[in-house]
Amino acid sequence: MxxxxxxxxxxxxxxxxxxxxxxxxxxxxxxxxxxLAFTAVSVVGFPLFWMVLCSFKPGGELYATPPSFLPREWTxxxxxxxxxxTNFPTYFANSLIxxxxxxxxxxxxxxxxxxxxxxxxxFGIAAFSNAALICYMLPEVLIVLPLYIYVVKLGLADTxxxxxIANTAFTLPLALWFMRSYFNAIPxxxxxxxxxxxxxxxxxxxxxxxxxxxPGIISVGVFAFNHAWNEFLFALVFTSSERNKTLxxxxxxxxxQDNIYSWGMLxxxxxxxxxxxxxxxxxxxxxxxxxxxxGGTKGE
Amino acid sequence: xxxxxxxxxxxxxxxxxxxxxVSLAVNDGEFLVLLGPSGCGKSTLLRMIAGLELPTYGExxxxxxxxxxxxxxxxxxxxxxxxxxxxxxxxxxxxxxFPLRVRGADSKxxxxxxxxxxxxxxxxxxxxxxxxxxxxxxxxxxxxxxSLVRDPDVFLLDEPLSxxxxxxxxxxxxxxxxxxxxVGVTSVYVTHDQVEAMGLGDRIVVMQAGTVRQIGxxxxxxxxxxxxFVATFMGSPPMNLVSQGDITLGFRPENFLPESxxxxxxxxxxxxxxxxxxxxxxxxxxxxxxVCGNLPETPAIARIPSSVAYSPTLxxxxxxxxxxxxxxxxxxxxxxxxxxxxxxxxxxxAHG
Numbered sequence: 001m002x003x004x005x006x007x008x009x010x011x012x013x014x015x016x017x018x019x020x021x022x023x024x025x026x027x028x029x030x031x032x033x034x035x036l037a038f039t040a041v042s043v044v045g046f047p048l049f050w051m052v053l054c055s056f057k058p059g060g061e062l063y064a065t066p067p068s069f070l071p072r073e074w075t076x077x078x079x080x081x082x083x084x085x086t087n088f089p090t091y092f093a094n095s096l097i098x099x100x101x102x103x104x105x106x107x108x109x110x111x112x113x114x115x116x117x118x119x120x121x122x123f124g125i126a127a128f129s130n131a132a133l134i135c136y137m138l139p140e141v142l143i144v145l146p147l148y149i150y151v152v153k154l155g156l157a158d159t160x161x162x163x164x165i166a167n168t169a170f171t172l173p174l175a176l177w178f179m180r181s182y183f184n185a186i187p188x189x190x191x192x193x194x195x196x197x198x199x200x201x202x203x204x205x206x207x208x209x210x211x212x213x214x215p216g217i218i219s220v221g222v223f224a225f226n227h228a229w230n231e232f233l234f235a236l237v238f239t240s241s242e243r244n245k246t247l248x249x250x251x252x253x254x255x256x257q258d259n260i261y262s263w264g265m266l267x268x269x270x271x272x273x274x275x276x277x278x279x280x281x282x283x284x285x286x287x288x289x290x291x292x293x294x295g296g297t298k299g300e
Numbered sequence: 301x302x303x304x305x306x307x308x309x310x311x312x313x314x315x316x317x318x319x320x321x322v323s324l325a326v327n328d329g330e331f332l333v334l335l336g337p338s339g340c341g342k343s344t345l346l347r348m349i350a351g352l353e354l355p356t357y358g359e360x361x362x363x364x365x366x367x368x369x370x371x372x373x374x375x376x377x378x379x380x381x382x383x384x385x386x387x388x389x390x391x392x393x394x395x396x397x398f399p400l401r402v403r404g405a406d407s408k409x410x411x412x413x414x415x416x417x418x419x420x421x422x423x424x425x426x427x428x429x430x431x432x433x434x435x436x437x438x439x440x441x442x443x444x445x446x447s448l449v450r451d452p453d454v455f456l457l458d459e460p461l462s463x464x465x466x467x468x469x470x471x472x473x474x475x476x477x478x479x480x481x482x483v484g485v486t487s488v489y490v491t492h493d494q495v496e497a498m499g500l501g502d503r504i505v506v507m508q509a510g511t512v513r514q515i516g517x518x519x520x521x522x523x524x525x526x527x528x529f530v531a532t533f534m535g536s537p538p539m540n541l542v543s544q545g546d547i548t549l550g551f552r553p554e555n556f557l558p559e560s561x562x563x564x565x566x567x568x569x570x571x572x573x574x575x576x577x578x579x580x581x582x583x584x585x586x587x588x589x590x591v592c593g594n595l596p597e598t599p600a601i602a603r604i605p606s607s608v609a610y611s612p613t614l615x616x617x618x619x620x621x622x623x624x625x626x627x628x629x630x631x632x633x634x635x636x637x638x639x640x641x642x643x644x645x646x647x648x649x650a651h652g
Contacts, residue, residue: 187383187385189381189382189383189385190385190387192350192352192372192379192381192385193379193381193385193387194387194398194402195351195352195371195372195373196350196351196352196372196373196375196377196378196379197373197378197398197399197402197446198373198399198402198403198450199373199402200371200373203402207398207402208387208389211389212387212388212389
């Protein structure tokens with residue numbers, strides 16, 4: 001008899017698993033979860049999906065009854081029209097400038113402001129932060145006309161700069177509150193330690209606080225970008241020339257422009273409008289990991 | 301390495317005074333412990349030395365420089381925080397390298413220094429970890445290495461052991477002291493744990509309510525407390541205090557023994573004691589009871605080594621005594637110690 005067979009023979013049988021009701025419950029709840037997720041994705045995702053499909057259909061097929069699910073004939077004609085017949089590239093560039101500028105300003109001003117709100121205590125600071133939140137609750141419609149008067153008086157009418165400022169002003173309260181809570185969660189002792197280790201306060205903020213608050217900063221960035229990218233009302237009121245139109249405004253003006261709804265072109269435009277936002281999300285979503293600041297302090 | 305001097309420093313916050321009129325000097329290479337109950341101002345004092353708070357009054361001198369208004373970064377001090385304050389987004393290596401990187405040291409020097417500092421505290425194999433992947437003791441050593449990597453003039457420690465469990469705390473204390481002996485850097489250590497203070501400090505500063513109660517070597521503080529606060533704060537169980545007219549008598553529980561324990565004719569003061577309860581602690585027995593006889597009835601504790609054969613009778617008055625040399629006297633109204641005749645103390649380096 002070899003030693004190998006000996007080991008096999010003496011190895012005890014693995015005890016049989018005793019299945020119980022909880023296992024069934026576990027399985028059932030997993031199935032329900034996936035069903036629910038599938039339903040949600042279908043409801044939310046179908047219009048998007050439909051938009052993408054239809055943007056590849058030729059004009060006539062869009063009105064076909066019953067509608068075809070997949071385009072019978074795939075075509076890029078809608079996209080071609082978009083670039084040839086309209087100022088789409090200009091709108092697109094304008095939107096990028098406005099959204100990018102507003103995002104950058106929101107992050108810089110909001111970040112520094114939120115840091116002050118979180119770290120310093122001085123007269124009126126609580127009142128200021130509350131006032132900022134109340135301002136955020138005012139609807140755009142309410143402030144757009146008074147703002148327009150300022151815009152004209154400052155000679156900023158029909159400029160992209162006015163749009164950047166207005167969008168920043170609208171995003172800032174949320175940026176302040178959101179980032180403040182992130183900064184509050186970072187122990188002050190980390191910065192103090194950095195300052196003793198040789199940093200100035202700003203250096204300590206840049207080297208320690210900002211990297212730790214990154215998920216919050218990115219969330220605010222996504223929000224600011226998204227808002228400015230989709231913003232319609234400010235763009236409608238503040239800009240007038242074709243040269244300074246942003247995407248939402250540009251797309252809206254085609255509807256009913258000559259009583260012919262050019263749906264194909266609109267859908268193609270909508271697809272292209274969506275792409276940067278989706279790309280932006282994909283780019284930053286990995287960084288949206290929460291709990292980055294855990295574990296740096298405390299000894300347990 | 302430098303001498304540190306604090307001159308008449310006070311810190312007044314809007315609603316209370318945290319530190320009032322503290323003066324002390326830390327000699328070059330000395331390990332000074334600030335000891336006191338929580339809220340006594342010891343941490344505030346440390347933060348003023350670090351430059352994180354500005355003293356309302358007074359001056360702080362580091363070396364020959366007046367450092368009162370210097371930024372923390374310009375003081376060349378290092379500090380270990382109670383929660384270690386490790387940067388969670390950096391590896392252990394980068395944490396230790398941080399003070400050097402901020403100063404723009406070149407990477408060769410950084411590498412050498414980090415290896416040296418990590419080696420000192422035995423962290424050489426963990427350099428790639430993030431703080432959250434380490435145990436409390438390892439984090440504490442990382443913080444230590446980070447604070448030493450750039451040869452600070454003064455080394456500040458704010459209760460660095462209080463987050464460790466009891467067993468680890470003991471070994472960390474020993475390591476810390478060995479380490480300080482090796483590096484010989486001027487250190488100020490804040491703690492509320494008197495055992496830590498006694499074990500670590502060359503000298504101890506006992507603080508209470510923002511004021512300094514006593515400065516001295518562990519022996520001085522323990523043997524000759526300056527007032528009743530220090531007498532009861534130091535030692536566990538604390539010194540027994542019995543008031544006798546306008547003075548208060550003080551004696552340590554371990555000096556309070558049955559009269560039969562003293563040799564015939566030795567200079568002792570008899571104090572009658574009624575024992576209520578005995579606590580057996582292994583090496584010692586604690587006898588809880590009341591001082592009685594010609595003294596006012598006062599709760600007191602006696603600590604008798606288990607090696608002394610003595611079986612107390614509960615509830616009855618027993619003849620106890622204190623060697624007269626071990627008896628301390630305090631002014632009953634001010635609480636200040638009265639001069640001890642023939643106060644002799646071996647002036648030696650506490651932990652030489």
